[in-house]
Amino acid sequence: MFTIIFRILKFGVKGFRRNGWLSTATVAITTLALMVFVGLILFGVITRQAVVSIQDKIDISVYFKNNTSEDQILSIKQSLENLSEVKNVNYVSSDKALELFKNTHKNDQVISQAINELNANPFQASLSIKAQRPEQYATIARYLGAPNLSSFIDNVSYAKNQVVIDRLARIIENVNRVGFTLTLLLSLIAGLVVFNTIRLAIYSNREEIGIMRVVGASNALVRGPYMVEGTISGAIAAAASLIVMIPAVYFASPYLSVFIPGLELSRYFMGNLASLLGYQLVFGVGIGALSSFIAVRRYLKN
Amino acid sequence: MIAFQGVSKIYNHTSPALEDATFEVKQGEFVSLAGRSGAGKSTIIKLLIGEEKPSRGRIFFGQYEVNKLRSGELPHFRRHIGVVFQDFRLLPTKTAYENIAFALEVAGRTQREINELVPQVLDMVGLSDKGNNFPHELSGGEKQRVAIARAMIHRPEVIIADEPTGNLDPFHTAEIVKLLEKINELGTTVVLATHDKEIINDLERRVITLDRGRVIRDDEKGKYILV
Numbered sequence: 001m002f003t004i005i006f007r008i009l010k011f012g013v014k015g016f017r018r019n020g021w022l023s024t025a026t027v028a029i030t031t032l033a034l035m036v037f038v039g040l041i042l043f044g045v046i047t048r049q050a051v052v053s054i055q056d057k058i059d060i061s062v063y064f065k066n067n068t069s070e071d072q073i074l075s076i077k078q079s080l081e082n083l084s085e086v087k088n089v090n091y092v093s094s095d096k097a098l099e100l101f102k103n104t105h106k107n108d109q110v111i112s113q114a115i116n117e118l119n120a121n122p123f124q125a126s127l128s129i130k131a132q133r134p135e136q137y138a139t140i141a142r143y144l145g146a147p148n149l150s151s152f153i154d155n156v157s158y159a160k161n162q163v164v165i166d167r168l169a170r171i172i173e174n175v176n177r178v179g180f181t182l183t184l185l186l187s188l189i190a191g192l193v194v195f196n197t198i199r200l201a202i203y204s205n206r207e208e209i210g211i212m213r214v215v216g217a218s219n220a221l222v223r224g225p226y227m228v229e230g231t232i233s234g235a236i237a238a239a240a241s242l243i244v245m246i247p248a249v250y251f252a253s254p255y256l257s258v259f260i261p262g263l264e265l266s267r268y269f270m271g272n273l274a275s276l277l278g279y280q281l282v283f284g285v286g287i288g289a290l291s292s293f294i295a296v297r298r299y300l301k302n
Numbered sequence: 303m304i305a306f307q308g309v310s311k312i313y314n315h316t317s318p319a320l321e322d323a324t325f326e327v328k329q330g331e332f333v334s335l336a337g338r339s340g341a342g343k344s345t346i347i348k349l350l351i352g353e354e355k356p357s358r359g360r361i362f363f364g365q366y367e368v369n370k371l372r373s374g375e376l377p378h379f380r381r382h383i384g385v386v387f388q389d390f391r392l393l394p395t396k397t398a399y400e401n402i403a404f405a406l407e408v409a410g411r412t413q414r415e416i417n418e419l420v421p422q423v424l425d426m427v428g429l430s431d432k433g434n435n436f437p438h439e440l441s442g443g444e445k446q447r448v449a450i451a452r453a454m455i456h457r458p459e460v461i462i463a464d465e466p467t468g469n470l471d472p473f474h475t476a477e478i479v480k481l482l483e484k485i486n487e488l489g490t491t492v493v494l495a496t497h498d499k500e501i502i503n504d505l506e507r508r509v510i511t512l513d514r515g516r517v518i519r520d521d522e523k524g525k526y527i528l529v
Contacts, residue, residue, distance in 0.1 A: 003412065014395075212393070212404075214351065214380065216383075220376065301373055
């Protein structure tokens with residue numbers, strides 16, 4: 001048993017070396033397929049970050065009538081925070097709103113003067129609410145529309161922004177769905193390309209397989225070395241694909257940060273290099289060994 | 303030791319490759335299968351090593367009934383046989399030495415045995431100095447001697463040679479036939495398929511003559527006779 005395993009490994013390694021060109025081609029194709037694979041992982045990271053940064057910008061604000069007391073507003077805030085859909089609620093008092101406004105426009109003489117000439121504070125107290133997921137704003141808006149609350153509320157920004165929020169929610173949902181489908185589809189294509197390459201490589205070895213059979217080699221001894229070769233190809237390709245990706249990621253990372261705030265692709269890439277290599281190895285070695293296993297089967301019949 | 307009982311192999315119905323072949327080969331015999339190309343020689347050999355299944359009839363080899371072997375049982379069965387082909391069928395990515403050693407490796411023999419036996423057999427076929435050459439670096443006659451070495455190294459009960467001299471010149475042909483006779487003298491049964499009249503006439507051994515898939519003669523000290 002031990003000798004057989006040792007011989008399978010030995011034949012596999014020797015075969016990989018001596019089939020130089022064929023091995024190189026297989027490694028190259030597998031590398032390309034794995035680059036697609038790692039590209040999909042990075043694409044997922046990018047879209048996730050993009051979605052997060054868009055979601056961060058969406059909120060609805062509730063403006064209260066001037067006669068509403070702070071206690072009442074705080075108790076509404078409390079009740080909103082108890083909703084499962086609500087992620088956080090931020091209270092901005094009318095004084096705070098004025099201060100913020102002044103701060104923003106402190107370099108603009110005309111506005112500053114206009115504000116100072118007013119005796120009363122024109123700003124309303126407000127709550128800005130963030131939902132867990134964008135499609136939940138409708139529910140929150142409905143909650144705010146209840147008769148017991150509506151007497152305090154002057155207006156809710158959701159009504160104005162509803163179209164935009166709904167559209168963003170749909171886009172985000174679609175990006176996620178398309179991303180998932182695309183990942184599945186491209187992984188499948190990459191897998192099939194590798195499978196076919198290995199099948200061709202083994203097809204060109206069909207006579208050798210026939211010879212091994214005639215000499216009395218067991219199925220394991222015929223198949224094993226090809227699976228070892230597939231494993232080696234997959235492992236080399238896994239490492240190669242990441243090495244090729246490193247400069248590409250470094251180059252693209254600053255440009256992506258401009259579009260998507262908070263995204264640092266190169267940091268993500270280097271930080272997760274080990275687990276990425278793990279994925280690549282699982283995928284590369286898996287597809288290499290499995291393809292060899294299946295491709296040899298048809299030549300083991302007689 | 304080998305027995306064909308009413309064996310037929312039909313690929314298409316207008317001309318069966320082999321029809322109702324019945325014969326026996328005893329241990330230690332040297333039997334030639336004679337006949338033109340397409341007479342059924344190769345079919346008999348393919349059936350005998352289980353590469354094809356007969357359409358009818360039974361084939362025995364020692365304790366095996368070959369026509370009933372499943373594909374998983376074939377490797378083990380084939381270790382009792384050594385086969386030599388017209389086109390040599392050496393593994394191109396292995397050296398002469400490794401090709402010969404391969405027959406022992408598949409049988410699970412130890413490295414020590416391999417290190418000991420391969421040089422002996424290489425010496426016996428006169429290729430001691432070519433062990434590290436790959437098949438494409440060898441001449442036709444040398445390749446066939448490597449093939450014979452591989453076929454005999456695991457001491458099979460039978461050596462089957464399918465037109466082993468078909469690709470060789472007369473000088474190398476004589477050399478190969480001499481080698482087969484030598485192997486037979488050491489006690490191994492030899493089945494030789496050939497259409498070479500001179501080989502058969504020089505051998506003066508048993509000849510089974512085939513024509514269009516039928517056994518038409520079976521002579522103890524045969525000549526190459528075709529009607």
